[in-house]
Amino acid sequence: MKATAQLFNLLRSVAGRALAIAIIGVFASYALFGNNGVLAWGDYSRRLDEKRQELALLKEEKAQLANRVALLHPRNANPDMVDELVRRDLGLAQPDEVIIPLD
Numbered sequence: 001m002k003a004t005a006q007l008f009n010l011l012r013s014v015a016g017r018a019l020a021i022a023i024i025g026v027f028a029s030y031a032l033f034g035n036n037g038v039l040a041w042g043d044y045s046r047r048l049d050e051k052r053q054e055l056a057l058l059k060e061e062k063a064q065l066a067n068r069v070a071l072l073h074p075r076n077a078n079p080d081m082v083d084e085l086v087r088r089d090l091g092l093a094q095p096d097e098v099i100i101p102l103d
Contacts, residue, residue: 032038071078072085086092093099 030037034040068081071081
């Protein structure tokens, strides 16, 4: 009976420390292996580089589209751009032109 009481007292005194160590272990493992942990840093860096490249391509495409929109402004439309759109969208051609389809 006395040995059981001593064992129980020993476990009670160690339980708080064990719980604290377990909690610290959980937080430490999450800091290393979690979604925002140290080991995920390389993946974030790689994804950031990919997104920067994608952003550069989108900016280039936006600049091209802005240029085409400027060429089609109603007050000063570029005749070559208008001619290209009319031929492409409406399929119109001059009687003396030869059309070579490039499929």
